[in-house]
Amino acid sequence: MSEIEFSKQEKEIITKKIKLYFSEELNQDIGQFDAQFLLDFFSEEIGSYFYNRGLYDAQLILERRLEEITEAIYDLERITEFRR
Numbered sequence: 001m002s003e004i005e006f007s008k009q010e011k012e013i014i015t016k017k018i019k020l021y022f023s024e025e026l027n028q029d030i031g032q033f034d035a036q037f038l039l040d041f042f043s044e045e046i047g048s049y050f051y052n053r054g055l056y057d058a059q060l061i062l063e064r065r066l067e068e069i070t071e072a073i074y075d076l077e078r079i080t081e082f083r084r
Helices: 008-026 032-045 047-076
Strands: none
Touching: 008 032, 032 047
């Protein structure tokens, strides 16, 4: 995966959040262009770290669920005895 792509609506929401953060936390007003530029920078430079972490977390959840299913199947097994 080379680049994280957001829909137009997602970009609008994220840039609004960036602008709000700058205003409330840093007491700085930035324009729409600067907020979009920052979004592009983070998407290209660090977005893959967040994406990969999400995949790793999803993989751990799946592994745990598969272990639970395997245990449930073992619990359903019936013990058979061989009689001569």
